[in-house]
Amino acid sequence: MTATRLQLPQQKKQRYWLKAFLLGVSVSFLFFLPFLLYDNGLFLYYGDFNVQQISFYQMIHDSILNGNIGWSHTTDLGANMVGSYSFYLLGSPFFWLTLPFPSEAVPYLMAPLLILKTGCAALTAYIYLRRYVHNKNIAVIGAMLYAFSGFATYNIFFNHFHEAMVMFPLLLAAVDEYMETHRRGVLAMAVFGACLVNYYFFVGMAIFIVIYWFVRMFANSYKIKLKDFLILVFEVVLGFLGTAVLLIPSVLVVSQNNRVGNTLNGWAGLVYNNPQRYVHILESFFFPPDIPAYPNFTPDSNAKWGSVAGWLPVFSMTGVIAFMQTKNRKHWLKKLLPMLFLIAFVPILNSVFQLFNSQYYARWFYMLILMMCLTTVKSLEDIKVDWKRAVLWSTGITVAIAVGIGFMPNQKTDDAGVTTTSYGVMSYAGTFWAYVLIALISLGILILLLRLLKKDRKKFVKASICCICAVTVVYAVCFIALGKMRGYNSHDYLIPHVINQEDKINLPETDNVRSDFYGCMDNSAMFWQLPSIQAFHSIVPESIMEFYPTIGVQRDVGSRPEVSVYGLRSFTSTRWLFDYTGDSNSFVETDGKNKMPGWTLYDTQNDFNIYENQSYIPMGFTYDSYISEDDYNSCLESRRHLLLLKAMVLSDEQMEKYSDITQGKTDDFKSFVYTENEYYNDCQARKQLTCSSFAYDNDGFSAEITTDNTGDRLVFFSVPYEDGWSAQVNGEDVDIERVNVGFMAVRVPANTTSEIRFNYKTPGLTAGIIITVSCILIFASYMWIWGLRKNKEIKARKKTYRIGNRQTVSTIKAAEQDMDMIKAVNQEDKGNLDKNSTGDSDDEITRTPM
Structure with a gap:
């Protein structure tokens, strides 16, 4: 039959x-x-x-x-x-x-x-x-x-x-x-x-x-x-x-x-x-x-x-x-x-x-x-x-x-x-x-x-x-x-001046110095991909979060230092300031003075007045004076941005470690004077011995400095300290010191030209890659083993299907197809319920095709 x-x-x-x-x-x-x-x-x-x-x-x-x-x-x-x-x-x-x-x-x-x-x-x-x-x-x-x-x-x-x-x-x-x-x-x-x-x-x-x-x-x-x-x-x-x-x-x-x-x-x-x-x-x-x-x-x-x-x-x-x-x-x-x-x-x-x-x-x-x-x-x-x-x-x-x-x-x-x-x-x-x-x-x-x-x-x-x-x-x-209606006017500001408009800015140097934006939209620098002290970003290194409050700058979801901490600009090697001319926020006071000392108008480009910091200090500079963290904390908060241009802040352990450099120069801070003229003098003093070159790249940054014969120096970089950094001076590994409340410095020898190299590797990334790859391999093995067991069970079920006593046939596939067809019909019937059908249920999950 x-x-x-x-x-x-x-x-x-x-x-x-x-x-x-x-x-x-x-x-x-x-x-x-x-x-x-x-x-x-x-x-x-x-x-x-x-x-x-x-x-x-x-x-x-x-x-x-x-x-x-x-x-x-x-x-x-x-x-x-x-x-x-x-x-x-x-x-x-x-x-x-x-x-x-x-x-x-x-x-x-x-x-x-x-x-x-x-x-x-x-x-x-x-x-x-x-x-x-x-x-x-x-x-x-x-x-x-x-x-x-x-x-x-x-x-x-x-x-x-x-x-x-x-x-x-x-x-x-x-x-x-x-x-x-x-x-x-x-x-x-x-x-x-x-x-x-x-x-x-x-x-x-x-x-x-x-x-x-x-x-x-x-x-x-x-x-x-x-x-x-x-x-x-x-x-x-x-x-x-x-x-x-x-x-x-x-x-x-x-x-x-x-x-x-x-x-x-x-x-x-x-x-x-x-x-x-x-x-x-x-x-x-x-x-x-x-x-x-x-x-x-x-x-x-x-x-x-x-x-x-x-x-x-x-x-x-x-x-x-x-x-x-x-x-x-x-x-x-x-x-x-x-x-x-x-x-x-x-x-x-x-x-x-x-x-x-x-x-x-x-x-x-x-x-x-x-x-x-x-x-x-x-x-x-x-x-x-x-x-x-x-x-x-x-x-x-x-x-x-x-x-x-x-x-x-x-x-x-x-x-x-x-x-x-x-x-x-x-x-x-x-x-x-x-x-x-x-x-x-x-x-x-x-x-x-x-x-x-x-x-x-x-x-x-x-x-x-x-x-x-x-x-x-x-x-x-x-x-x-x-x-x-609450945002910046797109046709007056964002489209003509910000988005994809970085080519309208032509300055001698922007990639390896920092810029400031006065009264501008948050993250304007990011649109032009310029290093900047202004940022609206919640997740930044701990050292940034630690540093800013010490100079009176609130750091929660953004870095927005006020003009009152003008010393911060020179400390962080900020050379340029952009002031949009199309709004009421002007960098110039009503009496004609700029809101920060030492800045002069350089040019007007892309409807921005661009000011240059005459007290700009290149990245990678040195100090003649050193103070302890306790001394720094004892200084008035409002003066600390200027103090950072006078002396490097070190821990007690670092003071001892580099005693041949610091030479006990920790008592002078009480006699420091905090005036505008002293600010100019301090910036000029820091410029006396700085890196002759500095450049960022994909792996970190490189710098070169030529020191005098007065002794070894600690070269300071206003780059946030993180565990992923390593440094070499003239090809030899050196210790990176966390100085100035969250930044980095390395020791360089006296009376020589030193090549300084900082490399960055994301902390935890290598371990993360190893764990991820291992999990992928485990998952693949897990699925392969489960697949083998499932196929074995299917084959075992196929052997149980026989027609008469004459031969063993593999009818499980046809039976599965029949069941799929019946399920499909059932689902179609459910999908074409009478207009008054209810679908009233159901705690049980119903598996259906998409």
């Missing part, structure tokens, strides 16, 4: 994953398009985006193409490139896509990369959400809500945050995949990718995953045997260690940052110091986000850059409220979501996602938002959901917040004692009411969509996607436009 295989009708498969990706790309293109047209193909925003994201991308792009991956002498006074830029871009695959393009094209790639990131966020969100719904179009809706959430739009300002939004759904999907199928390798790769892309966000992801996993375990949604649990731990550790190539250098730098050790304590860990922050957190889930740095709903919430944004376009919190009101109290999401919202409102719990740092951020909200999207799509598939009640709650809270903030009486008394009463406690009334209008119109649209949901599910899906697209474009355009 001949067996006939059942022929099933072929049905067209929809590529829902592609649909989610293309929707993410196309909609984001639409809301970026007006601004691309306005700025001639560039996307220029304001704040951090303009001054950090664009300049960092272009500068590091050029450094890598030039073969420099070690020391960046154009970052502040100098910085470890891997440690300083792994947080911003080095782990991002989107950054590496810029390398085939020329330097001039990089600023033009910022918007296309953001568009691509948005599409990828929608794609990865779909990959996660599709497991929990029968109708995959509903998962597409959830993916759009995630990709176009308030958090995503808010963090256009922080370009590198979107990588975390892309990776997190993949990490969750990998956890689900392992817990369901015990499939090998997927979890290790997901952990590797998430940590490599951004170690800071990975910390938050890891903590969230632990909470997520335990909640599901206690809710009996996950089950696992000890053997499988040990394999899970192995894959997580393997994936994590695989990122050592970036992780170790980054940790070594970040652990030295003085911002890391600030933790919450006392009542500050239990209650926010700013009461408005509670309202800010609450309203962020019901309204489009305020733009960074300009909070509108809650002006005094002190969360200007906190990424407090959680609004879902059209749906707002309605889907979440609807899900929480269903009767299935045992569902793991009903345990997880309240826990996450509680975390958001308790300072010490909120800080756990950044290892208890005291600085307030809600940068983990994208993870909460994905859970909100999941509850929303599950609500859409459940016919038992009471949407009317959910809409009433969502609308009521929205209106209550709008009325409370918009109409609250606000009395103010001026200096003359006159009291006036206004209504509304927001900062910008026009913007506030525009946001209220968007939120209420969205809820009105949702009411109409929910009526359609009951009548025709297919039309509901199409209408929902269209409405989400429309609302997203409107609110995103408004959001970006509000931000652009």
Whole structure:
């Protein structure tokens, strides 16, 4: 008897994953398009985006193409490139896509990369959400809500945050995949990718995953045997260690940052110091986000850059409220979501996602938002959901917040004692009411969509996607436009004078001296890739963080020394100063004097007045006097920038080590005079014996100095001290001394010309490479062994299939094909449910093709 295989009708498969990706790309293109047209193909925003994201991308792009991956002498006074830029871009695959393009094209790639990131966020969100719904179009809706959430739009300002939004759904999907199928390798790769892309966000992801996993375990949604649990731990550790190539250098730098050790304590860990922050957190889930740095709903919430944004376009919190009101109290999401919202409102719990740092951020909200999207799509598939009640709650809270903030009486008394009463406690009334209008119109649209949901599910899906697209474009355009109004005028300043305009500057020497920028946009020097004392960068060497406060300069997220510390300029070999002529900030006082002594106008180029420091000291100079660290600390803080031009600061051990050079010259500091004339004299004295040549290169820098017969000297370089430096003088290794509160010096012999060479190797990079390569080899072996075992099991199963008693045949392949066809039909049936079908379930994960 001949067996006939059942022929099933072929049905067209929809590529829902592609649909989610293309929707993410196309909609984001639409809301970026007006601004691309306005700025001639560039996307220029304001704040951090303009001054950090664009300049960092272009500068590091050029450094890598030039073969420099070690020391960046154009970052502040100098910085470890891997440690300083792994947080911003080095782990991002989107950054590496810029390398085939020329330097001039990089600023033009910022918007296309953001568009691509948005599409990828929608794609990865779909990959996660599709497991929990029968109708995959509903998962597409959830993916759009995630990709176009308030958090995503808010963090256009922080370009590198979107990588975390892309990776997190993949990490969750990998956890689900392992817990369901015990499939090998997927979890290790997901952990590797998430940590490599951004170690800071990975910390938050890891903590969230632990909470997520335990909640599901206690809710009996996950089950696992000890053997499988040990394999899970192995894959997580393997994936994590695989990122050592970036992780170790980054940790070594970040652990030295003085911002890391600030933790919450006392009542500050239990209650926010700013009461408005509670309202800010609450309203962020019901309204489009305020733009960074300009909070509108809650002006005094002190969360200007906190990424407090959680609004879902059209749906707002309605889907979440609807899900929480269903009767299935045992569902793991009903345990997880309240826990996450509680975390958001308790300072010490909120800080756990950044290892208890005291600085307030809600940068983990994208993870909460994905859970909100999941509850929303599950609500859409459940016919038992009471949407009317959910809409009433969502609308009521929205209106209550709008009325409370918009109409609250606000009395103010001026200096003359006159009291006036206004209504509304927001900062910008026009913007506030525009946001209220968007939120209420969205809820009105949702009411109409929910009526359609009951009548025709297919039309509901199409209408929902269209409405989400429309609302997203409107609110995103408004959001970006509000931000652009706060930034530098792109057509008056950025485009004609800054971006790709370095060729308009023609000076005798710029690469091996430092420059200063007076009253200019942050990181202007980085756009032209000039060494500078001005920098807006959070992750720099410890020695910079240690040095600046000693001379009265605040160093938190940037180096912005005031003109009052004019001695710093000569101390750091700053030769040029740029003063933009198109603004009101002038380097010249009203009486015609310059704001720092010793500077003269050299030329006007590119609409910048360029001043030259007549007291400029070349890199690599020597001292005749030496003081101890205690003596330095005893000097008035306001005078220390001048003291550093008089004497080298050494530790007691160094004083003893170099006693033949210092010769006890430590008592003169009490007689030092700090006047403008003395400043000129000190600079001239330092110029008497300096390096005749100095040049940076990819491995460090070289210098040459000719000493006199008065004795050996310590040659000082205003380059930040780090453990990765090594030095040679005339080809022989020498000790590098940490002097002048964080900089470097080496000993050179008397009465000779010495070749000085400093080489830099990124601390931890070699060990990181070894660990990463080892993990890759272990992973490959692990997958190979698992593959062999799997093939062996398949072959064993094939032998059990026999037809009659005559022969053994390999029918397992056909059986597998049949099962695949049956599964496909089942999935098509689920995807083509009757318009009133519910998809009401399900704690169990349903694996379906994309």
